[in-house]
Amino acid sequence: MNAGSQLDLLETFPNPRPDRDYLITHTCHEFTSVCPKTGQPDFATIDIEYVPAATCLELKALKFYLQAYRNQGIFYEAVTNQILDDLVTVCRPRRMRITGNFNVRGGFSSVITVDYNDEEASR
Numbered sequence: 001m002n003a004g005s006q007l008d009l010l011e012t013f014p015n016p017r018p019d020r021d022y023l024i025t026h027t028c029h030e031f032t033s034v035c036p037k038t039g040q041p042d043f044a045t046i047d048i049e050y051v052p053a054a055t056c057l058e059l060k061a062l063k064f065y066l067q068a069y070r071n072q073g074i075f076y077e078a079v080t081n082q083i084l085d086d087l088v089t090v091c092r093p094r095r096m097r098i099t100g101n102f103n104v105r106g107g108f109s110s111v112i113t114v115d116y117n118d119e120e121a122s123r
Contacts, residue, residue: 002011005079006064006069007064007065007086008054008070009088010057010058010065010087010090010091011058011060011090012056012057012058013056014056015052015053015054015055018053020043021094022051022052022057023051023052024048024049024052024057024064026048026058026059027045027046027047027048028045028046028048028062028069029066030043030061031046031066031100032044032069032070032102033072033073033079034070034072035075035105036074036075039073042076042102042103042105043103044100044102044103045100046066046080046098046099046100048062048066048083048096049086049096049097049099050091050094051093051095051096052091052093053092053093053118054092055091055123073093075110076110077112080099080100080114081114083098083100084096084116086116092118094114094117094118095114095118096115097114097115097116098113098114098115099111099113100112100113
């Protein structure tokens with residue numbers, strides 16, 4: 001699946017309180033992708049934290065979007081950044097943080113955290 005069609009899986013709905021800043025946290029405990037070097041599966045917990053602006057992420061679509069990475073060969077750093085880029089593109093939040101907490105592999109666990117702030121983007 002290419003990045004464009006994966007992005008098409010995402011959906012939003014109107015924020016019921018766009019006048020108020022509030023934090024939404026979604027946690028996917030079953031994220032998988034594939035190591036592009038070894039072809040072995042990588043497992044992670046992905047935390048999505050955001051302050052919505054006009055729209056919120058729809059969860060069923062978000063689940064299908066994240067599942068679409070299951071067979072993709074992609075490094076931890078790349079997939080965490082791609083998730084942030086795609087979610088920001090779709091819902092245009094005030095702020096967003098994606099944390100990928102990747103399971104132990106070869107004696108190492110890895111945590112990748114990427115942030116977006118709409119104030120920084122407008123500079």
